[in-house]
Structure formats: structure tokens, C-alpha cells
Amino acid sequence: MRHLRLLWIPAVIVVMALAARWWWMHRQQAMSAATEDPAIASMLKDPGVIAKGRYLAIAGDCVSCHTAQGGQPYAGGRLLPTPFGNIPAPNITPDAETGLGDWRFEDFWRALHTGIGRHDELLYPAFSYTSFTKVSREDAIAIFAYLQSLPPVHHLGRPLGLSFPYNIRSALTAWRAVYFKPGVYQTDPKQSASWNRGAYLVLGLGHCNECHAARGTWGGIVTQAPLSGGEIPTQEWYAPDLSTQANGGLQGWSAQDIVDVLKTGQSSKGVALGPMADVVASSTQYLRDDDLQAIADYLKSLPARPQLVAQPSALNSKSVADHGGDIYAQRCADCHGKDGEGVPGVYPPLDGNATVVEPTGINATRAVLLGGFAPVTAGNPRPYSMPPYAQQLSDADVAAVVTYIRQAWSNHAAPVLERDVIKYRHTPID
Structure with a gap:
């Protein structure tokens, strides 16, 4: 019994040490x-x-x-x-x-x-x-x-x-x-002051990589290529690759296109939708022009991306192709154009649109189901919006028309399946 009683001594010492540490920590904080x-x-x-x-x-x-x-x-x-x-x-x-x-x-x-x-x-x-x-x-x-x-x-x-x-x-x-690797941004002496300012804003304060990069099972960023695109966890939106070079998500975008979409929510290449619309509305529209240009300078320097495996230009079947094309002609072409060219400053183009051709098809599917709502900004106070079609189109209809626009004209993205539409139909907007 005496030996059992002695076992309490280390426990008491530990408790006293923890209590002393707690008191000291809180005293220092006070x-x-x-x-x-x-x-x-x-x-x-x-x-x-x-x-x-x-x-x-x-x-x-x-x-x-x-x-x-x-x-x-x-x-x-x-x-x-x-x-x-x-x-x-x-x-x-x-x-x-x-x-x-x-x-x-x-x-x-x-x-x-x-x-x-x-x-x-x-x-x-x-x-x-x-x-x-x-x-x-x-x-x-x-x-x-x-x-x-x-x-x-x-x-x-x-x-x-x-x-x-x-x-x-x-x-x-x-x-x-x-x-996690802590460390303040270090200026690259080989780059311009504008480029460094853009990198600082994009990689640091703007925390763009938190959405525009793929994440693994434990929620950490798993890619070594910054801003190479990724699905936003729990939100069911895909943040596109931000490279403007070959095979990048913004391939063909000019610096002015980047500035425009951050300032007004709309550019000649597309509009900000979903979570990015919120970012434009509450943040980037208020940035100085020199900071917007700096961001564009940095994004324009992102490297070309590896070429993805080419998707077949033909749809799963001629009937699906015809069905999707018919829906597009009836419900989409008046605004977005017969050839997906859009109307400058009003309706975004669909041909080559990053939202349309991103790898997963999530964004285009959700836009068809839930509508597309560009942010209200000082530069675009009354943006045109796309109505939702969740009540008008079946899951098969949505899969067909989204697949059609992802593989029409110069687009060569993967088809969207009906089971995907079912999933996204029941996902909340936010």
C-alpha cells in the first residue's frame, strides 16, 4: 500500500508544474x-x-x-x-x-x-x-x-x-x-517593383492560393505550382488556374482583362461568378489602379502549364450533341451568340471562357442551374445576370447543354454527366 501511495507524488508534481505554467503564462499575458x-x-x-x-x-x-x-x-x-x-x-x-x-x-x-x-x-x-x-x-x-x-x-x-x-x-x-513554412515575402531583385508588389499581394495579403490551388486529404495545398487551380472545399466551385500562358486557365487573357475583371467584375473574356464575385464586390474593386496592374503583371508571368490529355471533340453520342445544341439555340444563343462569342460589355463569351472549360465542369453546371450573378461594382453598377434554369431543365438537359458548350467551337473540355448535375443541383449557393 505504501508503494501505491507513493505513485501519487509524480502526479501531484505534474499538476503543480502545469498550474505554475498556467499562472506564469497568464501573468505574462496580463x-x-x-x-x-x-x-x-x-x-x-x-x-x-x-x-x-x-x-x-x-x-x-x-x-x-x-x-x-x-x-x-x-x-x-x-x-x-x-x-x-x-x-x-x-x-x-x-x-x-x-x-x-x-x-x-x-x-x-x-x-x-x-x-x-x-x-x-x-x-x-x-x-x-x-x-x-x-x-x-x-x-x-x-x-x-x-x-x-x-x-x-x-x-x-x-x-x-x-x-x-x-x-x-x-x-x-x-x-x-x-x-506551413512561415516567412515574410522576400523581394525578387530580378523582377520589377510592380511585379514584386503583385506577387506580395497575390501570394500574401490577397491569399489567392488558398482557393486557386488543389488540396489534399488533410486540407493542405498539395501542388508545387502556385495558382494552378483547384476545387474550393465544401463550396462546390472550382477556382481556375490563373496562368495566362499556354494551357493555363486564363490562356489568352491580357493584363487589361485581369484589371477589368478585378475592378468591375467583368472583362472581355468573362465575368466573376460565385465566390470570386464576392471577392470583387468586397475587396478588389476598391484597389488602386497601380495595385491592380501589379497583380496583372505578376499573373502574366506565371508559366505555361502542362498540356492535359486531349478530350474528344465529339460528344458521347450524336443524340446528346443534338439535344445540347438544341437547348443552347433555344435558351442561350440570344445572349451568348450562335458561336459563343457573347456581347462585349454585356454578355460574356462562352468560347474559351475559363468558367466553361475548367477541368471539373462544376462552374458551368452551377451557373446553368442556379444562374450567373456578376458582382455589383462602381464600374459596373447594373450588371446583367443569367437566370437560373433549375426549374426549366432536367438533369439530362443540363448535362447535355453544359457538355455542348464545353465541347463546341474551340472548347475541348470533358463532358458533364447527369450524376454530376444531380449532385450540384442540391448544393447550396454558398
């Missing part, structure tokens, strides 16, 4: 919350720094994730869906109890740059620190200054919607070892 670096504290109150931070927060589209539908801007509450469950976006207004009111800049920098929270917790990568790590310290100070200038909103967050084992944050250690 002290640090009240001792912002004087130089940084001065910057946080500078109107010029705050204005810069507002612009950068818009460029990073922070409001989209950190605002619940109908809620106060930046007050959190929106559920971010992932294949592993829902993750609530936190309140980032300066409310002392539920937001960032007690945070120092160093807390914010650590979260942005390393993906580690104020209480040493590993942050889930639904917060795109895998891209935000590239943001410079100077820009991070400006963003924090802007967030601290907002009216505080008291808004308690929702509980984490992850089940075991995904709710164990320590498991992220292995994920981070494979998928």
Missing part, C-alpha cells in the same frame, strides 16, 4: 497587454497608418470572413465551412472581452505570421496564416491600427464545430510541419 511598445503605440494612433491599414484590410478581404450575415463588420460569428466541420470566425473589433481589445501588436503579429494565438493555441488554417505569414511587419502594424480604431462590438463567438480528432489543436503540429 503584463504584456498593458505594455505596448511605445513606438508601436504611437503608430497605432497615427491617422495615416490607420488609413493605410484600412486599405490593406480591404485588400485582404478581412471583412468577408469576420462578418456574419446581417452582423456588424468585423464582429465575427460567421461559420467557415471545412471538410472537417465548421470553424467560427472570431470577433476582431477592439472589444476587451470578446475581441482584440486586450491584444498587443505582438499578439496580432504572432497570429498573422506564425498561426499561433494569444494563449499559445495553434490556430486552424481556416485563418489563412499560411499566406498571411508573407505580410510585412510594417503592413501588419497598419492593419492592427485600423482594427483597433473600429468601434468595439461585444459579440461572443460560436463554439467550434469540429468533432474528434479534429478538435484537438495539438494535432495541428504535424499538419504545420508538412504544410
Whole structure:
């Protein structure tokens, strides 16, 4: 019995050590919350720094994730869906109890740059620190200054919607070892200032790779080719490859086409739909022209892509081809043209359209079923929209017409099957 009693001694020591560590950590946090670096504290109150931070927060589209539908801007509450469950976006207004009111800049920098929270917790990568790590310290100070200038909103967050084992944050250690490499963006001296600015915005603050790249089973980006396209998890949209070179998703796009679609939601090559329409509406339409040009300069430099296995130009059968062509002639040709050429500035072309020929067929299918709604922007305040056809067309009809446009004219994309249409018909818009 004496030996059994002695077994309690190591347990007590461990508990005491953990308690001491907890007390010390929270004491340090309490002290640090009240001792912002004087130089940084001065910057946080500078109107010029705050204005810069507002612009950068818009460029990073922070409001989209950190605002619940109908809620106060930046007050959190929106559920971010992932294949592993829902993750609530936190309140980032300066409310002392539920937001960032007690945070120092160093807390914010650590979260942005390393993906580690104020209480040493590993942050889930639904917060795109895998891209935000590239943001410079100077820009991070400006963003924090802007967030601290907002009216505080008291808004308690929702509980984490992850089940075991995904709710164990320590498991992220292995994920981070494979998928996360912290580091501020390093300028490439061989490239122009505009190119470097574009790369910084695209790869860092704009976190474009978070959507426009393929992900593996555990949610990490699995391709070595940046911006080479990928299906957006849980949203049932495909973010296209952004290369404008041979076999790229934007093959044939000019720099002006890129600028136009980011500024107005529409270009001579196509329109922004789905999640990208939201990005244009809340973020890119407000960027300066020089930043939009910088983004275009960087995207224009992306390399050519490997040629995909050629898809047969013929449809599965002549009857499907005839059926899809008939539907197109009856319901689509008046706007998009007999040869898929569209109407400049009004209706997008379908011939060579990135939305039409992306690898999966998701985007065109969903546009036919649910309609196509370009964003409302200052440059295009009354965009034309495409009506939904989910009630007018059967699954077989949709498969036929989408397959037709994906293989008509110069398009040579894979056919869409009826079973795919059934799946996307019952997928929510967002």
C-alpha cells in the first residue's frame, strides 16, 4: 500500500508544474497587454497608418470572413465551412472581452505570421496564416491600427464545430510541419517593383492560393505550382488556374482583362461568378489602379502549364450533341451568340471562357442551374445576370447543354454527366 501511495507524488508534481505554467503564462499575458511598445503605440494612433491599414484590410478581404450575415463588420460569428466541420470566425473589433481589445501588436503579429494565438493555441488554417505569414511587419502594424480604431462590438463567438480528432489543436503540429513554412515575402531583385508588389499581394495579403490551388486529404495545398487551380472545399466551385500562358486557365487573357475583371467584375473574356464575385464586390474593386496592374503583371508571368490529355471533340453520342445544341439555340444563343462569342460589355463569351472549360465542369453546371450573378461594382453598377434554369431543365438537359458548350467551337473540355448535375443541383449557393 505504501508503494501505491507513493505513485501519487509524480502526479501531484505534474499538476503543480502545469498550474505554475498556467499562472506564469497568464501573468505574462496580463503584463504584456498593458505594455505596448511605445513606438508601436504611437503608430497605432497615427491617422495615416490607420488609413493605410484600412486599405490593406480591404485588400485582404478581412471583412468577408469576420462578418456574419446581417452582423456588424468585423464582429465575427460567421461559420467557415471545412471538410472537417465548421470553424467560427472570431470577433476582431477592439472589444476587451470578446475581441482584440486586450491584444498587443505582438499578439496580432504572432497570429498573422506564425498561426499561433494569444494563449499559445495553434490556430486552424481556416485563418489563412499560411499566406498571411508573407505580410510585412510594417503592413501588419497598419492593419492592427485600423482594427483597433473600429468601434468595439461585444459579440461572443460560436463554439467550434469540429468533432474528434479534429478538435484537438495539438494535432495541428504535424499538419504545420508538412504544410506551413512561415516567412515574410522576400523581394525578387530580378523582377520589377510592380511585379514584386503583385506577387506580395497575390501570394500574401490577397491569399489567392488558398482557393486557386488543389488540396489534399488533410486540407493542405498539395501542388508545387502556385495558382494552378483547384476545387474550393465544401463550396462546390472550382477556382481556375490563373496562368495566362499556354494551357493555363486564363490562356489568352491580357493584363487589361485581369484589371477589368478585378475592378468591375467583368472583362472581355468573362465575368466573376460565385465566390470570386464576392471577392470583387468586397475587396478588389476598391484597389488602386497601380495595385491592380501589379497583380496583372505578376499573373502574366506565371508559366505555361502542362498540356492535359486531349478530350474528344465529339460528344458521347450524336443524340446528346443534338439535344445540347438544341437547348443552347433555344435558351442561350440570344445572349451568348450562335458561336459563343457573347456581347462585349454585356454578355460574356462562352468560347474559351475559363468558367466553361475548367477541368471539373462544376462552374458551368452551377451557373446553368442556379444562374450567373456578376458582382455589383462602381464600374459596373447594373450588371446583367443569367437566370437560373433549375426549374426549366432536367438533369439530362443540363448535362447535355453544359457538355455542348464545353465541347463546341474551340472548347475541348470533358463532358458533364447527369450524376454530376444531380449532385450540384442540391448544393447550396454558398
